[in-house]
Each structure stands twice: as structure tokens, then as C-alpha cells.
Amino acid sequence: MQLNQLLRNPRLERVFVTLLPLVAVIAALVLGAFMLILMNADPIEAYRDGLYEGAFGTKNAVADTLIKATPLLLVGIGICISFRGGVINIGGEGQMIVGGLAATWLGLEFRDASPDVMIPACLIGSFLAGAIWGGLAGVLKAYFNVNEILSTIMLNQIASLWMGYLVRSVLISEKQKNSASPIPETDRLPREFDLPRIGERLDDIYKFFGLPSDKLWATTLLHNGIIIAIILAVLVYIFLWRTTIGYRIRAVGKNPRASRYAGIQVKHYVVLSLVLSGGFAGLAGGIQVLGVRHRMNAEGGAIAFTGNAGFNGIVAALFGKLHPLGTIPAAVLFGALLVGGNKLQRVVQVPSALITVLIGLVIVFVVGSDIWTRRRTQRRVSVDGAGSEAQPETEGIT
Amino acid sequence: MIEDLLTASVVASGIRIATPYLFASLGETFGQRSGVLNLGVDGVMLMGAFCSFWAVSEFTPQGSQTWDATALAMGVLVAILVGLLMGLATAFINVTLKAEQGISGIGIYLFGLGMSDLLFQKTFDQVAIINGFPKVGFPNFLTDLPVLGEVLFQHTLLVYMAFALVPVTWFVLNKTTLGLNIRAVGQNPEAADAMGISVTRVRYFTVTLGGVLAALAGATLSIAQHNVFQQNMTAGQGFIAVALVYFGAWRARGVLFGALLFSLVTALQLKAGTVGIDIPDEYLSMTPYVLTIIALVFASQRIDQPAALTKPFDRGE
Numbered sequence A: 001m002q003l004n005q006l007l008r009n010p011r012l013e014r015v016f017v018t019l020l021p022l023v024a025v026i027a028a029l030v031l032g033a034f035m036l037i038l039m040n041a042d043p044i045e046a047y048r049d050g051l052y053e054g055a056f057g058t059k060n061a062v063a064d065t066l067i068k069a070t071p072l073l074l075v076g077i078g079i080c081i082s083f084r085g086g087v088i089n090i091g092g093e094g095q096m097i098v099g100g101l102a103a104t105w106l107g108l109e110f111r112d113a114s115p116d117v118m119i120p121a122c123l124i125g126s127f128l129a130g131a132i133w134g135g136l137a138g139v140l141k142a143y144f145n146v147n148e149i150l151s152t153i154m155l156n157q158i159a160s161l162w163m164g165y166l167v168r169s170v171l172i173s174e175k176q177k178n179s180a181s182p183i184p185e186t187d188r189l190p191r192e193f194d195l196p197r198i199g200e201r202l203d204d205i206y207k208f209f210g211l212p213s214d215k216l217w218a219t220t221l222l223h224n225g226i227i228i229a230i231i232l233a234v235l236v237y238i239f240l241w242r243t244t245i246g247y248r249i250r251a252v253g254k255n256p257r258a259s260r261y262a263g264i265q266v267k268h269y270v271v272l273s274l275v276l277s278g279g280f281a282g283l284a285g286g287i288q289v290l291g292v293r294h295r296m297n298a299e300g301g302a303i304a305f306t307g308n309a310g311f312n313g314i315v316a317a318l319f320g321k322l323h324p325l326g327t328i329p330a331a332v333l334f335g336a337l338l339v340g341g342n343k344l345q346r347v348v349q350v351p352s353a354l355i356t357v358l359i360g361l362v363i364v365f366v367v368g369s370d371i372w373t374r375r376r377t378q379r380r381v382s383v384d385g386a387g388s389e390a391q392p393e394t395e396g397i398t
Numbered sequence B: 001m002i003e004d005l006l007t008a009s010v011v012a013s014g015i016r017i018a019t020p021y022l023f024a025s026l027g028e029t030f031g032q033r034s035g036v037l038n039l040g041v042d043g044v045m046l047m048g049a050f051c052s053f054w055a056v057s058e059f060t061p062q063g064s065q066t067w068d069a070t071a072l073a074m075g076v077l078v079a080i081l082v083g084l085l086m087g088l089a090t091a092f093i094n095v096t097l098k099a100e101q102g103i104s105g106i107g108i109y110l111f112g113l114g115m116s117d118l119l120f121q122k123t124f125d126q127v128a129i130i131n132g133f134p135k136v137g138f139p140n141f142l143t144d145l146p147v148l149g150e151v152l153f154q155h156t157l158l159v160y161m162a163f164a165l166v167p168v169t170w171f172v173l174n175k176t177t178l179g180l181n182i183r184a185v186g187q188n189p190e191a192a193d194a195m196g197i198s199v200t201r202v203r204y205f206t207v208t209l210g211g212v213l214a215a216l217a218g219a220t221l222s223i224a225q226h227n228v229f230q231q232n233m234t235a236g237q238g239f240i241a242v243a244l245v246y247f248g249a250w251r252a253r254g255v256l257f258g259a260l261l262f263s264l265v266t267a268l269q270l271k272a273g274t275v276g277i278d279i280p281d282e283y284l285s286m287t288p289y290v291l292t293i294i295a296l297v298f299a300s301q302r303i304d305q306p307a308a309l310t311k312p313f314d315r316g317e
Helices: A002-006 A010-038 A043-058 A059-084 A091-110 A115-144 A148-172 A199-208 A224-242 A244-254 A256-261 A264-295 A300-304 A309-319 A324-346 A353-384 B008-033 B041-059 B069-096 B100-124 B148-152 B157-175 B177-187 B189-194 B199-225 B236-245 B252-275 B281-299
Strands: none
Touching: A002 B189, A010 A043, A010 A353, A043 A059, A059 A091, A059 A148, A059 A224, A059 A264, A059 A300, A059 A324, A059 B189, A091 A115, A091 A148, A091 A264, A091 A300, A091 A309, A115 A148, A115 A256, A115 A264, A115 B281, A148 A300, A148 B236, A148 B281, A199 A309, A224 A244, A224 A264, A224 A324, A224 B041, A244 B100, A244 B189, A256 A264, A256 B189, A264 A309, A264 B148, A264 B189, A264 B199, A300 B199, A309 A324, A309 A353, A309 B100, A324 A353, A324 B199, A353 B069, A353 B100, B008 B236, B041 B069, B041 B236, B069 B100, B069 B177, B069 B199, B148 B157, B157 B177, B157 B189, B177 B189, B177 B281, B189 B199, B199 B236, B236 B252, B236 B281, B252 B281
16 A cells, blocks of 8 residues: 555654544545535535534634533543543433533522532532542442443433433422423523623733724623633643553553552542543533523433533544543534534535534544554554553453 | 233333344344444444335335335345445444444444434435334234234234344354354454454454344334334434343343343333323333343353453454
8 A cells, every 4th residue: 555655654654643633524524525515515615604604704603613612622531531541431421411410400409609609519519420420330340340331321321311300300490390381491590600701801802912802702602611621621631641640540541450560459540530531521511501501401302401512522532632632622623513514504405414424424534543543653662662652442451 | 000011012012122122232242242342333223224214215106005015125125235334334444444442333323323314304304104014914813812912923024033033143153153253253363363264254244244233123113113214213222232232141042131121121111101100201211221230230240251342353464
């Protein structure tokens, strides 16, 4: 193969491996263009006037993109922790749901308390709920040898049913309860508990730098969840690469047996990976409640609440090479795809399900192209006799 | 109370519900026995469900009020074809490209979820209903038998095919050279390779077979049970099918037991709602999932898992 010969050149190979995720997205978009042509739609119009305009065309579009990127980023940094720790957490959906439920319950139960207390309390509560839900799978894996992929899938289903029950009968608003055909939804959380909007601040910054600003951002729904998520991404990066616990999580992920000989309590760290991973997904659910929806609604099922972010967050993390900082732009990219997909549907009358197809293709391309990353690592190992930053082994403990 | 619940019709409906699980899980059993975990079953099921639905609606003569044999045969054929293609793609990704199997499966799932929805919205303007598989025409003295008649003799052809697949799977895996090769490849690919078995070829075969059976599982839903197609109509059944393989400890018999248990509980839960038992629906719906987790706790204490499961094979050339 010519490509392989070209890749013998180490520098070119390095560039190629770094750019692989981008190549994967472009490949998916090209395939998508063929599909659009088959559906009698103009791909250029669809991508430019639909996807791009819809995601970045106006201030509102950008705000929407960032709002959609927030849960992806939070789930994604959790995924970075668990995959680095050698644990495949497919349970983001369920963890988000229990996080959302916890925030809703706390917000409604203590609706008269001060927002300065309640906003952090709701967010911490959602983190803890997600952590418990993830930790359950962790305990099952570490102490009962239950494959975490399966247990997290089961826990997703259980959480989604539990949400249906709680919202339909326990948390349901008085108004709906007494109505003839009740809609399964809770009361709105007090407005004081809404996450602060950051539009006005952005306008101030624009003004400060003398940029033309006429209350451009103030009208958008952008809330400070994206800022929380970015700060946490930086903290998780520091945690994973600059602390002993983070180091041990990664060590267990790379080689559980060697870690055990080195005296690391492998089981503890397996549980911890899932606790933290679940916690961040739970927080994504909490931020979804406080920042976007302000209540839980069980109509349309769990997917209407999560927007598939539990799965799409995995994509963002993979795309960011399982690095919390890389996950930031990746989450924005996939947030843009999701938001742009709706506009694409309106512009060229192609169902936005196309975006789900494209995201599926991106995952397949990214994990499929890992073979080149690995080949490079292997060669470096055999030449230098030393390992490098490779994908962690996700085989689990024996 | 129990008499109200455990009626012939509940058992019969349990058997119907078990059918797609059997197809998908037995297919997945082949793949996992050879060392490949395909988590994308749900996506393949959705594609099989849509494509067979489309074929049946396309080939049914205009204005026909009853089922049409050609159309149904085309439906099954198209499902097999789609399963074949998606199975081959899965094998290429997992075997040739050696992708991380837990994640590539999510990609395949999302692809199938989106694609089936996209095609459906593009080809059908409104909700369409087709004439799906009829009940097999057993003689009256069989169908009219008390209890047994309803439980055993009032199903569609696909139900009997799925149950027949259980002994076939057992036989192929345990009594044929092919089965021996599959198990060898899943247990110790290096040794199998040294004996001259092509690990790649065996895994391509099992994963593709798994794709075909998953597509048939989807077709069962759309052209034999509900006779409609809906976005995400499997609602995660493909994931349950994967879990059932673990539940059944990678054996045909175990998978049969798991599928039946799971479906009976589901059927009971549907029935319990109508009998007026005062447990919230959602808690009843949860029981199969909780049971599966509990079963996994016990199943995983045994060490039956194919040793090379989820591990790509590298000849180290």
C-alpha cells in the first residue's frame, strides 16, 4: 500500500496520526454528501447554509451550539477518566438521568432556600447521584466480575424507567396531577435557581475591547454551564496527569497486573474511575435541569431529556483522544453538528437523523483508524524499548 | 392472583416476545464464541426491521387485503442481505481494523439508529401498516387444543425458525469441525492459528452470521409482530440480546433459558397492568433488567467466558 510506504517517514506519520480524528470527520462528511446527493439534495447547500449556518451563523446559533456542547463535554471528561482507567462506561445516559432527577428533587424540595446555597447543592447532588449510579457498575465489576459494558446498559434502562415512575407519580406537579389528562412533568424549579446567563457579561467584554456590541449576546440563552464544564476539564487534566491518584488510575488502565505488583489497589481504582465518570455525567444532567429545562418531563422518554448525550459524550472524548483538553473542541464540534442538523433539515428537507448516521460513522472511523496509532506505538516500543502515550488497554482486571 | 397472571395467552405472548431475542442472541453467541463482541446488534436490528418492512410494503400488490407470500419472502431476503452487509462491515471494523469492540459497536448502533430513521422518513410519508406474517396453518385439532393450542400452535413461521435455531446452534458449535474451529479461535487464537485455522476467516464468518440473524430479529418485529415500523422501534432490545449471551454463559441452551425468562417476565408485566395489580408499571418493567444484573453476578462467577473475547488477534508478523 502506498499510504503505508508514505507513513514510513516518521514525521509524516506523526502528522497523519494526529490528524486522524479530523480525517474521520471529513470522511464521514464526504459519505454524508453522497447520501445527500442520493436524496436529491445539494450537499454544498446542505453543509454551508444548513449545517454551518445553523451552528455558527448567528449569535443565537453559537449560543445553542455551546449549550449543546456542555453536556457532551461533561460526559466526555468523565469518559476520559474511565477509559484511561481501563473501564468502558456506556452508562452516561442513565447517570445523566439520575443526576437530573437529583437536581430536580433538591430544587423542588427546598424551593424556598437561598439560591446561593441551592445552585451548588443541586449541582453537587447531581454529581453524587451520577457517582452512585456509576459506582454501582464499578462495584459490580471490581467485586463481582460483572462486565461493566453490560451492567451500565442495564442501569441505563433502569434509570430511564425510574425517571418515568418518579416524574409520573412522585415529583409530578400539583397542577398536572389534578388535570384530566396529566402530562408527566414536574413543577418548574424556582427562577432564582436558573444558572446565571452569561450573555451580558460577554457584551461587556465586547465593549471593553471596543468591539461593536449592541446587546448581541444578552438575548441568547447561553448559561454559565459551559464555563463550569471547561474549568472542570482543566481540573480533570491536572487530576489525571499531575496527581498520584490520577497516575494510578491511568496505570491500572494500562496494565492492571503490573499495577497490582506495584502495590496499587486495582479494585479501588476501578470503582473510583466509574464513580468519577458517573459523577460528571450526573452533573451534566443537573446542569441540563438548572440551565436548560428547569424541570423534568417524562414525555418522549429519557432520550428527550438526555438528547443521547450519554453516547455522544463518548464520541467527543474519543475524538479528543481521551484527553480532557482535547475533548473541549471535540464537544463544541459535535454540539455544532447536532444544532446544525436541525437547520439542515429545514434547508434541504433531509431528516436530521442524518447527523446520527454521521456521528456513528465518525466513531467507526476513529476506532477503526486506531490501527495506525497502535502500529506506530508498537514500532516505537520495539525500537526504543520504551512505551509511549498509547491507548489504554480496556481489557479489565483478571 | 397467580392463576390470573399465568394464563396460556401470557405464555404464548412470552414465546412471541422471545423470538427476536433468540435470533439476535444466538447470532451474537457465534460471534462471542469466536472472540468478537458486537455491541452494534441494536443498530443492525433496526436496519433489518426497516428494510424488510420497506420490501414487504413495496412488493405487496396494490390494494391487497391479505398477506402476500412473495412480498414476505422478499422482506426476509432483504433483511438477510442487509444483515450480511452490516455484518461484513462489522467484521471489517473489528477483525481487520482491530477496533476497540465496545466502542465500535456504539458507532454501528448509532449508524443503524440514524439510517433506519432517515430512510423511513424519506420513503414513507405517513404511518404505514403492512400485512405481515400470518399464523402457521396448523390443522384445527392442534390449534384448538386447550392451553397447548394457544401456547404452541398459533405462531408465525419466524417463531418456529427462531426456536429451531437453538438446537442447530448447539449442534454446530459442539458437534462440527466448524464449531470446534470457532471455539478454538475464541479460546486460543494463537494455537488455532498454529494449527492452520484462519482466525480472520472464522471471525468474519461468525460476525457476518451474527449480522444476518440480528437483521432477522429486527424483521421479526416489523413484519411479523407489529407490522409497522417506527423510529427506534427496538428500544434497546439489541443490547439486551448481547447481555443474554453473557446470561446464558455462551451456550445455546442458556440463551434459550435467558430469553424465555426475560420475555415471560415482560409478558407478565404487560398482563399485570390489565389485571389491576397495584405495582407501578415502571417497577415491573425494571424487573427483567434487575434480574439480568443479578444473573450476571452469578454467571460471572463461572469462568466460561471465551478467553480471547474482545481481543483482536495479531499474528505478530
